Amino acid sequence: MTDQRPKLRLRKKDMNNFNLDRLILELGLPECQFVLIGDGSGSQWNIGAGWSCIVNGRVPGWPPYRKLLAGAWSAGTNNIAELTAYFQALYFIDATLGKAVREKMNRAVLDVAIVTDSEFVVDSYRRQQTTTGALAPIWAGIRMFEMRGYTLHFRHVPRLSITQNWATDHVSREARIRMEEEVRKPLFRKGVEQDLYELNPG
Numbered sequence: 001m002t003d004q005r006p007k008l009r010l011r012k013k014d015m016n017n018f019n020l021d022r023l024i025l026e027l028g029l030p031e032c033q034f035v036l037i038g039d040g041s042g043s044q045w046n047i048g049a050g051w052s053c054i055v056n057g058r059v060p061g062w063p064p065y066r067k068l069l070a071g072a073w074s075a076g077t078n079n080i081a082e083l084t085a086y087f088q089a090l091y092f093i094d095a096t097l098g099k100a101v102r103e104k105m106n107r108a109v110l111d112v113a114i115v116t117d118s119e120f121v122v123d124s125y126r127r128q129q130t131t132t133g134a135l136a137p138i139w140a141g142i143r144m145f146e147m148r149g150y151t152l153h154f155r156h157v158p159r160l161s162i163t164q165n166w167a168t169d170h171v172s173r174e175a176r177i178r179m180e181e182e183v184r185k186p187l188f189r190k191g192v193e194q195d196l197y198e199l200n201p202g
Contacts, residue, residue, distance in 0.1 A: 032058060032153065033057065034057055036055055036114050036115065037115045037162070037168060038051065038054070038085030038115075039051070039053075040080070040082035041173040044077060047176075048176045050179060052069065053069050053085040054066060054067070055092060059105065069089055069092060070171045072179035074183050079118075082116065083138045083142065086114050087138060090150065093150075094145060094148060098148075109150065114155070115165075116156060117158065
């Protein structure tokens with residue numbers, strides 16, 4: 001199936017002009033120290049799954065912070081990719097910024113907004129459907145950060161409706177494609193040439 005999306009034409013100034021404060025107001029979010037905007041790309045277990053997330057930092061007295069994260073699985077579904085984007089972003093915050101922001105703001109709990117175009121992700125969280133089903137292990141990782149001092153606020157936005165979702169949609173798709181290309185390269189330089197997927201029987 002041909003991808004009918006218009007080509008991505010984002011410039012640096014488009015990212016810099018992205019009005020995060022207006023988005024927070026429109027989505028009815030509290031004053032969050034971090035806003036995560038991510039996306040995933042995948043289908044079924046027989047192909048790769050890519051993810052991407054932009055971490056936006058909003059700490060009083062500090063300059064605006066923005067970090068793009070991305071990666072891919074050699075096999076995984078779209079929902080796995082969607083959740084991985086936020087798990088990795090939360091892990092990044094906790095490992096690199098969390099302690100300093102808590103000390104700066106003199107507070108034990110930080111507010112993190114998770115903005116996604118996946119209605120499934122938002123509905124699963126709001127309906128407390130995170131402890132059962134195939135995605136429970138990844139949800140367990142995400143919910144673990146609530147016990148580590150983060151209040152999570154999930155919000156849905158229509159697909160490709162905001163600049164940073166455009167960016168993560170594009171990056172997650174590219175991550176998936178590049179992963180699939182990489183694992184299909186010949187695994188052996190000499191002798192029998194076989195790609196990673198061909199090693200899997202059936």
